Amino acid sequence: MIYAGIDLGGTFIKTGIVDPEGKILGESSIPTGAGRSFEDIAHDMVLGVMEALKKAEKDQSELTAIGVGIPGIADQNTGRIVFCPNLGWRDIPLKEEIQKYLDLPVFIDNDATVAGLAENFSGVSRSCSSSVFITLGTGVGAGIIINGKPWSGAHGVGSELGHMTLLADGVPCSCGNNGCVERYTSATALARMGRQAAMAYPDSQINSIAGSIDNIDARAVIDAAKAGDRIASRVFDRYVTYLAMTINNITAFLDPEMVVLGGGVSHAGSFLLDAIRSQLPRFLLYKGLPSPRVELAQLGNEAGMIGAAALGRVNTAS
Amino acid sequence: MIYAGIDLGGTFIKTGIVDPEGKILGESSIPTGAGRSFEDIAHDMVLGVMEALKKAEKDQSELTAIGVGIPGIADQNTGRIVFCPNLGWRDIPLKEEIQKYLDLPVFIDNDATVAGLAENFSGVSRSCSSSVFITLGTGVGAGIIINGKPWSGAHGVGSELGHMTLLADGVPCSCGNNGCVERYTSATALARMGRQAAMAYPDSQINSIAGSIDNIDARAVIDAAKAGDRIASRVFDRYVTYLAMTINNITAFLDPEMVVLGGGVSHAGSFLLDAIRSQLPRFLLYKGLPSPRVELAQLGNEAGMIGAAALGRVNTAS
Numbered sequence: 001m002i003y004a005g006i007d008l009g010g011t012f013i014k015t016g017i018v019d020p021e022g023k024i025l026g027e028s029s030i031p032t033g034a035g036r037s038f039e040d041i042a043h044d045m046v047l048g049v050m051e052a053l054k055k056a057e058k059d060q061s062e063l064t065a066i067g068v069g070i071p072g073i074a075d076q077n078t079g080r081i082v083f084c085p086n087l088g089w090r091d092i093p094l095k096e097e098i099q100k101y102l103d104l105p106v107f108i109d110n111d112a113t114v115a116g117l118a119e120n121f122s123g124v125s126r127s128c129s130s131s132v133f134i135t136l137g138t139g140v141g142a143g144i145i146i147n148g149k150p151w152s153g154a155h156g157v158g159s160e161l162g163h164m165t166l167l168a169d170g171v172p173c174s175c176g177n178n179g180c181v182e183r184y185t186s187a188t189a190l191a192r193m194g195r196q197a198a199m200a201y202p203d204s205q206i207n208s209i210a211g212s213i214d215n216i217d218a219r220a221v222i223d224a225a226k227a228g229d230r231i232a233s234r235v236f237d238r239y240v241t242y243l244a245m246t247i248n249n250i251t252a253f254l255d256p257e258m259v260v261l262g263g264g265v266s267h268a269g270s271f272l273l274d275a276i277r278s279q280l281p282r283f284l285l286y287k288g289l290p291s292p293r294v295e296l297a298q299l300g301n302e303a304g305m306i307g308a309a310a311l312g313r314v315n316t317a318s
Numbered sequence: 319m320i321y322a323g324i325d326l327g328g329t330f331i332k333t334g335i336v337d338p339e340g341k342i343l344g345e346s347s348i349p350t351g352a353g354r355s356f357e358d359i360a361h362d363m364v365l366g367v368m369e370a371l372k373k374a375e376k377d378q379s380e381l382t383a384i385g386v387g388i389p390g391i392a393d394q395n396t397g398r399i400v401f402c403p404n405l406g407w408r409d410i411p412l413k414e415e416i417q418k419y420l421d422l423p424v425f426i427d428n429d430a431t432v433a434g435l436a437e438n439f440s441g442v443s444r445s446c447s448s449s450v451f452i453t454l455g456t457g458v459g460a461g462i463i464i465n466g467k468p469w470s471g472a473h474g475v476g477s478e479l480g481h482m483t484l485l486a487d488g489v490p491c492s493c494g495n496n497g498c499v500e501r502y503t504s505a506t507a508l509a510r511m512g513r514q515a516a517m518a519y520p521d522s523q524i525n526s527i528a529g530s531i532d533n534i535d536a537r538a539v540i541d542a543a544k545a546g547d548r549i550a551s552r553v554f555d556r557y558v559t560y561l562a563m564t565i566n567n568i569t570a571f572l573d574p575e576m577v578v579l580g581g582g583v584s585h586a587g588s589f590l591l592d593a594i595r596s597q598l599p600r601f602l603l604y605k606g607l608p609s610p611r612v613e614l615a616q617l618g619n620e621a622g623m624i625g626a627a628a629l630g631r632v633n634t635a636s
Contacts, residue, residue, distance in 0.1 A: 073604070082607060130472045142571070146464055153573025154448045155608040160570040163603045165563045167486040168502075175603050177566075179485075245483045248495075252478040253460070253571065255471025285481045285493050286391070289400060290473040 002058055003312040004049045006068045007111070007304030010034050010086040013041070015048035016305030017056040017063075020313065022122025024302060026056025034087050041087070042097035049102065065105040065312030066098065069114030069304050073156045079108055082156055107311045111304060113152045113159055115297075116143015117314070118307030119260050123298040128257040132250050133297065134161060135263035136243075140182035143307075144254070149314050162186065166245060184242035187218035187264040190235070194221035197235045205229035222268045240275040247276065248283035251292055262297030269296065320376055321630040322367045324386045325429070325622030328352050328404040331359070333366035334623030335374040335381075338631065340440025342620060344374025352405050359405070360415035367420065383423040383630030384416065387432030387622050391474045397426055400474055425629045429622060431470045431477055433615075434461015435632070436625030437578050441616040446575040450568050451615065452479060453581035454561075458500035461625075462572070467632050480504065484563060502560035505536035505582040508553070512539035515553045523547035540586045558593040565594065566601035569610050580615030587614065 002025065007014040013032050016024040028051035030044050045068070053060060068074075072084030079095025095106040109117075116133030125131040125145070133143035140162030144151045152159045162182030163175050170179025183189055195216045198206040205227055207213070210220040221239075224232030247259050266272060276294055284291055299306060320343065325332040331350050334342040346369035348362050363386070371378060386392075390402030397413025413424040427435075434451030443449040443463070451461035458480030462469045470477045480500030481493050488497025501507055513534045516524040523545055525531070528538040539557075542550030565577050584590060594612055602609055617624060 073607070083604065128472075144572075146469060147467075149465075151464060151572070154446075154575035154610065155573055157569065157604050157607055157609060158571060158573025160603055163570045164567040165484060165601075167497075168484055168488070168560065168563055170486070177601055184486075242486065245486055249482040250571075251475065252481045253476060253568075254462075254469070255473055255476030257472035283483075283495055285478055286401065286475045289391070289475055291475060292472065 001064045002056070002062050003064055003309035004052065004066045005305040005307065005309030005312070006045050006048065006066065007114075007308055008032065008045065008068055008070050009111075009304070010071060013045055013048050014305055015045070015052045016302070016309060017052045017058055018306055018309030022118070022306050022310065024305060025058065026052045026054070027305065028052040028055065032087070038089060038092045038094065039097060042094060043101070046098060046101040060102070063104055065107065065316045066102065067114070067308035067311030068094065068106065068108045069111040069308040069311070070108060071111050073110060074108040075156055076107075076109070076152075079106055081108070105312065105316055107315045109150055109311055110141075110152050110156070110159065112141030113143040113150045114307035114311060115262060115299075115303040116145055116260065116307070117150045117310045118299050118303040119262070119297055120145045120148070121310035121313070122306060123260075123303070124295045125258045125260050130254075130256040131258045131260055132254060132256045133260040133262055134246075136185060136187060136261060136265035137263035138186060138188055140186045145256070150311065161246070161250070164249070166242065166249070181246050185239070185246055190218040190221055190239045190265060191216055193235045193239060194218070194232070197231050201231045204231035206232050206235075218265055222265070222271065226271055236275070240272070240279050244276055244279040244283055247280055247292075247294060252285055256292050258293045258295060260295055260297050262303070266296055272296075319382045320374070320380050321382055321627035322370065322384045323623040323625065323627030323630070324363050324366065324384065325432075325626055326350065326363065326386055326388050327429075327622070328389060331363055331366050332623055333363070333370045334620070334627060335370045335376055336624055336627030340436070340624050340628070342623060343376065344370045344372070345623065346370040346373065350405070356407060356410045356412065357415060360412060361419070364416060364419040378420070381422055383425065383634045384420065385432070385626035385629030386412065386416075386424065386426045387429040387626040387629070388426060389429050391428060392426040393474055394425075394427070394470075397424055399426070423630065423634055425633045427468055427629055428459075428470050428474070428477065430459030431461040431468045432625035432629060433580060433617075433621040434463055434578065434625070435468045435628045436617050436621040437580070437615055438463045438466070439628035439631070440624060441578075441621070442613045443576045443578050448572075448574040449576045449578055450572060450574045451578040451580055452564075454503060454505060454579060454583035455581035456504060456506055458504045463574070468629065479564070479568075482567070484560065484567070499564050503557070503564055508536040508539055508557045508583060509534055511553045511557060512536070512550070515549050519549045522549035524550050524553075536583055540583070540589065544589055554593070558590070558597050562594055562597040562601055565598055565610075565612060570603055574610050576611045576613060578613055578615050580621070584614055590614075
């Protein structure tokens with residue numbers, strides 16, 4: 001049994017043929033060409049499956065299912081794309097369109113959910129029946145796994161961790177609310193806090209590492225903090241506090257077996273992980289009782305394809 | 319098939335014999351006698367089952383399972399009570415103790431989870447495969463149902479909605495953190511906000527309804543707001559804003575089919591429901607897309623017994 005996992009991004013359609021252990025046997029990459037009709041894009045997704053099958057030296061008849069991760073919201077029941085802002089899609093029958101060419105089960109879910117499923121399938125949380133994966137990138141997304149299956153909500157609008165309110169009346173968010181989680185825990189937020197500090201403290205290494213205020217990104221703050229810069233360390237510490245509060249919120253509400261950190265900021269590695277593990281315990285409600293392990297994601301860029309394939313696997317497993 | 323549902327409270331052990339439709343066929347109530355040994359209390363729980371069976375005119379042989387709702391944390395796998403502060407219990411083998419007398423499957427979960435399951439079994443959310451039940455009482459608890467089954471976490475420390483951070487650095491909470499949900503959305507919080515307003519505005523009807531500052535409770539604020547008092551209305555409006563933010567957080571993260579409001583403040587009925595339904599839409603991330611329905615709980619005091627019985631049912635259903 002093999003599965004096709006399609007990672008539909010705004011720039012590329014990446015497709016992997018994946019075995020039941022989560023190993024990619026062959027892959028393909030085709031430009032998305034955002035702005036084209038959904039029929040054209042779906043057709044290229046099918047071509048991508050064919051090309052990846054060829055590279056994997058597998059036949060179409062061996063495929064069990066196709067999974068697709070999209071940067072938007074899908075209706076699990078109908079296989080329609082509800083909303084996909086990057087591609088300008090609303091209410092698109094993607095599953096039906098793919099099935100015009102390939103007579104196979106097709107499953108579609110949000111890309112953060114799919115990345116979380118990938119970690120649960122063959123990454124760091126592979127032994128866990130429940131996990132919450134967090135992407136700390138430009139924004140903040142999440143992938144929720146419960147009883148081994150992805151959960152993106154009854155209406156597909158869940159796992160939007162980044163838009164939970166962490167600080168009522170806090171920093172304004174693009175969503176129209178104030179104080180959303182991603183205003184405090186995204187790479188963008190860390191860069192913003194770094195810029196504010198760098199302007200107030202021109203001697204901070206944040207400035208020398210970045211070269212100019214405009215160049216300050218999350219990485220510059222992390223690098224300066226790693227180098228022991230006092231101002232950068234304070235900024236990073238505050239960032240970690242907000243992230244610890246967010247992980248505590250996930251614990252208090254859902255209490256998964258594991259919380260997995262992915263996305264740009266997670267590349268700080270053990271520097272981030274150690275800081276989180278150090279701050280988190282003081283927020284936990286039941287001190288001394290078991291609580292979720294916090295770990296770094298393992299799969300990187302392949303998570304989209306592996307997770308999409310896993311979507312096919314968990315939904316066809318008997 | 320019938321089920322015994324035991325609602326183990328700090329004051330009474332209430333037991334109901336419940337049919338597959340959620341109807342209570344017979345019930346019993348025995349003082350808990352908190353402070354006694356767990357063996358004595360477990361023995362009385364068994365006596366309660368016997369008495370309820372007799373009132374239901376049913377035989378022990380007809381029982382399929384026993385469910386227990388406790389004001390604490392249970393380990394679903396072992397049937398041990400991890401922590402139950404009201405009874406002074408830590409690591410208590412309750413399931414094993416009950417099974418010394420009754421050779422039946424025993425399932426134990428947190429009382430808020432059990433109340434949520436009751437609504438999902440035969441209350442307002444009975445047609446829903448997922449729901450989040452919120453108790454707006456002295457504190458704020460939750461019962462999470464996913465795919466028809468209760469979810470209280472991988473370690474049993476989840477569904478603690480009341481201790482999620484809503485306002486980082488906000489009002490100090492008994493848990494040691496600041497700005498927890500229950501500091502803004504419990505009956506206690508509404509009373510606190512009402513007292514503060516009543517002291518600042520002595521002419522408010524909150525004062526005349528309560529009689530004195532010390533007597534101000536959630537109900538006095540609600541009654542004054544219902545009567546059109548301007549100050550009480552502003553307090554209630556602010557309370558509803560925090561509750562709407564909390565429901566939006568539940569939606570953004572878990573997106574259940576329904577959010578059910580229970581506990582003391584929910585007795586405000588349509589006055590609360592209309593206010594929430596009016597404020598919630600402006601917080602939602604995907605405006606115009608489907609989102610959870612918000613409804614009032616239906617089962618009241620019987621929810622504990624019905625939900626505990628449902629615990630037996632969902633865990634033995636094939």
